[in-house]
Amino acid sequence: MISAFCLPSNGQIREIFDNGEIVEYYGGLIFETLGESIYSYRFVYGRYPEDKQALLDFQRDRAKVEAKEKVLLRGLLHDLFSGDVEFEYLDDSLHTSFLAKRDSLIAVDLNDPENVLTVIGDTCTFTYAKATRESYYFGLDDPIPGVKLRAIQCIGGPADLQKKDYRSFRQHIHTLAYDKNGKWLWQLCSDAPYSPRGGSWKYNFVVSRDPGDYPDGDGVYGLARPVLIPFTITRSGALSYDVSCLDGMQLYYRTEVNSTADSIDTIAIEDAIDPEYLDALKTYMKVFFDEHEEVDCVKLWELVWFNNLPKRYISFRDHITGLGVYEIDRVDTLPLCNGIPFTEGFLPEFLRRFHPEKSDDNPYQFSVRFVIDKNGNLVGPRVKTPSSEFYKSSDKQLSAYEKHVLETVNQIQNWEPGKVDGTPVNVILTVPVIF
Numbered sequence: 001m002i003s004a005f006c007l008p009s010n011g012q013i014r015e016i017f018d019n020g021e022i023v024e025y026y027g028g029l030i031f032e033t034l035g036e037s038i039y040s041y042r043f044v045y046g047r048y049p050e051d052k053q054a055l056l057d058f059q060r061d062r063a064k065v066e067a068k069e070k071v072l073l074r075g076l077l078h079d080l081f082s083g084d085v086e087f088e089y090l091d092d093s094l095h096t097s098f099l100a101k102r103d104s105l106i107a108v109d110l111n112d113p114e115n116v117l118t119v120i121g122d123t124c125t126f127t128y129a130k131a132t133r134e135s136y137y138f139g140l141d142d143p144i145p146g147v148k149l150r151a152i153q154c155i156g157g158p159a160d161l162q163k164k165d166y167r168s169f170r171q172h173i174h175t176l177a178y179d180k181n182g183k184w185l186w187q188l189c190s191d192a193p194y195s196p197r198g199g200s201w202k203y204n205f206v207v208s209r210d211p212g213d214y215p216d217g218d219g220v221y222g223l224a225r226p227v228l229i230p231f232t233i234t235r236s237g238a239l240s241y242d243v244s245c246l247d248g249m250q251l252y253y254r255t256e257v258n259s260t261a262d263s264i265d266t267i268a269i270e271d272a273i274d275p276e277y278l279d280a281l282k283t284y285m286k287v288f289f290d291e292h293e294e295v296d297c298v299k300l301w302e303l304v305w306f307n308n309l310p311k312r313y314i315s316f317r318d319h320i321t322g323l324g325v326y327e328i329d330r331v332d333t334l335p336l337c338n339g340i341p342f343t344e345g346f347l348p349e350f351l352r353r354f355h356p357e358k359s360d361d362n363p364y365q366f367s368v369r370f371v372i373d374k375n376g377n378l379v380g381p382r383v384k385t386p387s388s389e390f391y392k393s394s395d396k397q398l399s400a401y402e403k404h405v406l407e408t409v410n411q412i413q414n415w416e417p418g419k420v421d422g423t424p425v426n427v428i429l430t431v432p433v434i435f
Helices: 034-044 054-070 094-112 159-162 166-172 274-293 343-351 400-411
Strands: 013-019 022-023 072-078 085-089 116-120 125-126 134-136 141-157 175-180 205-208 228-234 239-241 252-254 295-305 364-374 378-383 416-419 424-425 427-434
Touching: 013 034, 034 054, 034 125, 054 094, 094 125, 125 166, 159 166, 159 175, 228 274, 239 274, 274 295, 343 400, 343 427, 378 400
Parallel strands: none
Antiparallel strands: 013 022, 013 141, 072 085, 116 125, 125 141, 134 141, 175 295, 205 252, 228 239, 228 295, 364 378, 364 427, 416 424
């Protein structure tokens, strides 16, 4: 229900004043204008209202549901990634007062026979016959001074908002339930994404932007943006989805959304729609249908997750070499060292060349990690000893012993690259060394 009062509007709802000024604005929570009511209709029905009466009926139906809700949001803090919502309540008397003020203003506008509502394509314009009423900002008692409202214009839908104003999109998008006659069951509408978060751990994320493309702000807003697509699920179990809302967006994939690390690589959305995830979504929604016999269809915007990364995509981007690399469990052919698998060829070659000065401080074991690039070159060696918490590769970090380890690793260059579907790829290897 919170989404009923926080509809998307930035860049999509415009107020046009008699002096020619055009203002785009954010949603006004419960103090919404007629423009937000028009956009709410667009979201629920997938189209704008055909006439003023349809919008008036819609507004009255929603008001009936709201009248039963004795609390209403005044402020909204929404964690875009965890989905947590915090809000404060208004008391009943203030709630009733605000609703009455809003509904009164909207009803006056819609009942005036001289006012005109027109829909052309995906743009809805409500034009006032006379710019006589001052625009009430957020439905409060103090009008905007000096200007009169001439028209309200709504453009586009939720997909446009995801591309234009992602924070507003994630705060306001919601799940809708419909009966067998296609009537929306407002009391059963809820926030999106709706599916359980507990089962999402095994999936990778699809995001819309690399975090490096825009400044890192406070908290979550500097992170990459997980994308959502609309799903429709019926009581019979039929499921469909639409990826056209992502047309023109550059998509990436990553394994951890709560991170400021770079996204891994670009991805085609068709490769990210995992059958396992679709099955999980249908299974979860069956519980909802079992609990609500009046529901025949649910339309919901859900995060795009996927489980099995296609072979043509890298495992991750190596921060030392900058190369997109594959882990060994995802390649068809392992890199060869001296013509034999690296598990057998590297270690004897290393020990033959490695002759450190004897010292009680020398570790008895360590691990080396490096990349065999698609041209068969060993690049980006690094070392980790039991006393270090991470792999080292910089001269400033290395002890004399560790430098000797890396110098030895760099000498071993007789490699054949690993392959995926017969094509050479960059493969990252880790080898433990024990004396």
